[in-house]
Amino acid sequence: MDELVNFVAQSKHLFVLTGAGCSTESGIPDYRDAEGEWKHKRPLQYQDFIRSENARKRYWARSLLGWQRIALAQPNPAHIALACLERAGWIYQLVTQNVDGLHQKAGSRRVLDLHGRLDTVECLDCQWQWPRETFQQRLQEKNPDFKNFSAAIAPDGDALLEDINFSQFQIPPCEQCAGILKPSVTFFGEGVPSQKVKQAYAYLEDADGLLIVGSSLMVYSGYRFCRAAWEQCKPIAAINLGRTRADDKLFLKIPAPCSQVLPALVAQLGI
Structure with missing residues (x-):
């Protein structure tokens, strides 16, 4: 000292x-143990989020549960x-x-x-931004069943929601151009x-x-x-x-x- x-x-x-x-x-939670190794499964990669609608559904479904822990921290x-x-x-x-x-x-x-910051969501097509709390309400309105699930918290607002059929999860599009929405953070694999x-x-x-x-x-x-x-x-x-x-x-x-x-x-x- x-x-x-x-x-x-x-x-x-x-x-x-x-x-x-x-x-x-x-x-x-953090990502790594005392030796610098991953504690959990590797996080979602940027290219997977961009290319796969299923990956985006899985991400936002888990984030629907994990965000509130971040908001209240x-x-x-x-x-x-x-x-x-x-x-x-x-x-x-x-x-x-x-x-x-x-x-x-x-x-x-x-x-x-x-x-970046998790409390903002941005459109990948027109760069429009809006508060995560507003987007959270939209997610809950479109997916009333998912908000009742319980799951352990994971790093960066994620939640350990497994063995769930994510195909029915609905992601609100951008209100300006109907484009793809992403949290205003740098994903793993993104520069x-x-x-x-x-x-x-x-x-x-x-x-x-x-x-x-x-x-x-x-x-x-x-x-x-x-x-x-x-x-x-x-x-x-x-x-x-x-x-x-x-x-x-x-x-x-x-x-x-x-x-x-x-x-x-x-x-x-x-x-």
């Missing part, structure tokens, strides 16, 4: 990268501590791989949602918008240190910033349970829950 306090205290422009481990205490001590660090001037920019919006709920303002990546690199260029919070960095979209910081000779610290893809590049690693470490950090910094 003393080393982490010194690391943060000496950083005037800290770049923070957060992952799923930051939101687990809020009741949102509240920030945990890790999110709140990061917001405190930003207000105190320690955090220059926070880039999150999460799509739950909990950093903003906690009060963080300098947030780049690298993979992060280049403008977001460029913006994040610019923030990293101006930062003088990188703090990784709750991410194994197994996905390249997050790991790229760690590699770039290492190439720029910027110090890198991580708070993460288990192995990360960048263990050989870390100046400091604390293998403990970020919801415990970050509040302790805030207290020791006297914020």
Whole structure:
């Protein structure tokens, strides 16, 4: 902890990268175990969502059950501590791989949602967007039987709904052009918008240190910033349970829950 306090205290422009481990205490499961391996079946791939109506029906049926857990989730001590660090001037920019919006709920303002947000739905044809809560109501109206199913929550608003005939599930089309609707998030197998990546690199260029919070960095979209910081000779610290893809590049690693470490950090910094 003393080393982490010194690391943060000496950083005037800290770049923070957060992952799923930051939101687990809020009741949102993560994808990987302590070794960085998948805990569940691999998530739906972007190309499957685009090409297969059955895949889209399965996705939205499961999301119909899983969304409410995301909507009701509240920030945990890790999110709140990061917001405190930003207000105190320690955090220059926070880039999150999460799509739950909990950093903003906690009060963080300098947030780049690298993979988008689940609380918005977009049309793939005309790019029209609408709130997920509105779309949720449409899903429930068209599928009254499905909303009564129960299923365990899975990462990113998914639900473990299996052995169900999804063929009868109805997906509302875009109200503007009748096109295909998709949550405004980057799916596995889909590229992060280049403008977001460029913006994040610019923030990293101006930062003088990188703090990784709750991410194994197994996905390249997050790991790229760690590699770039290492190439720029910027110090890198991580708070993460288990192995990360960048263990050989870390100046400091604390293998403990970020919801415990970050509040302790805030207290020791006297914020």
